Amino acid sequence: MRPTVKLLSKLAPVMIGVVLVVGMLVFFQFNRAAVNNELVALYLIPRPERLTELYFNDNAHLPSSTTGNQTIRFAFVIHNLETMDYRYVYKISINGNGTKQVVDSGNVVLNDGQYYVKQEEFKLINSPGSLEVIVELLNKQQTIDFWLGK
Numbered sequence: 001m002r003p004t005v006k007l008l009s010k011l012a013p014v015m016i017g018v019v020l021v022v023g024m025l026v027f028f029q030f031n032r033a034a035v036n037n038e039l040v041a042l043y044l045i046p047r048p049e050r051l052t053e054l055y056f057n058d059n060a061h062l063p064s065s066t067t068g069n070q071t072i073r074f075a076f077v078i079h080n081l082e083t084m085d086y087r088y089v090y091k092i093s094i095n096g097n098g099t100k101q102v103v104d105s106g107n108v109v110l111n112d113g114q115y116y117v118k119q120e121e122f123k124l125i126n127s128p129g130s131l132e133v134i135v136e137l138l139n140k141q142q143t144i145d146f147w148l149g150k
Contacts, residue, residue: 053079054142066124066148073121076135080110089138096131
């Protein structure tokens with residue numbers, strides 16, 4: 001064999017490999033969105049975590065005891081970290097003596113990253129025993145609560 005043919009036969013696999021790699025890089029460059037979507041669908045690329053924070057604004061100063069006809073005041077916060085706009089449906093209720101009474105409810109639409117602070121105020125009328133005040137996000141199945149005792 002001639003030296004040029006011998007050299008070409010040794011370089012052929014390397015050249016084929018280089019052509020394949022360059023071809024793949026060009027393909028991925030032009031189809032980046034489709035490749036990325038497929039990798040996300042196969043859980044090969046980390047996805048942003050979606051969550052909602054629900055907490056009392058000043059939990060150190062929540063009311064802890066109550067008397068008849070006392071006004072109860074507190075605030076709760078909803079923080080949207082769902083990576084999209086989200087409508088939250090909330091309900092505030094009092095649970096005590098085997099009964100549950102809804103004192104407030106509503107809904108709010110929050111943009112991604114936005115906070116919503118709800119000032120809550122209601123009057124208790126003749127409430128013997130301990131009471132549980134519950135804040136519930138109905139469509140997220142999240143709750144927070146605190147107890148009022150005599």
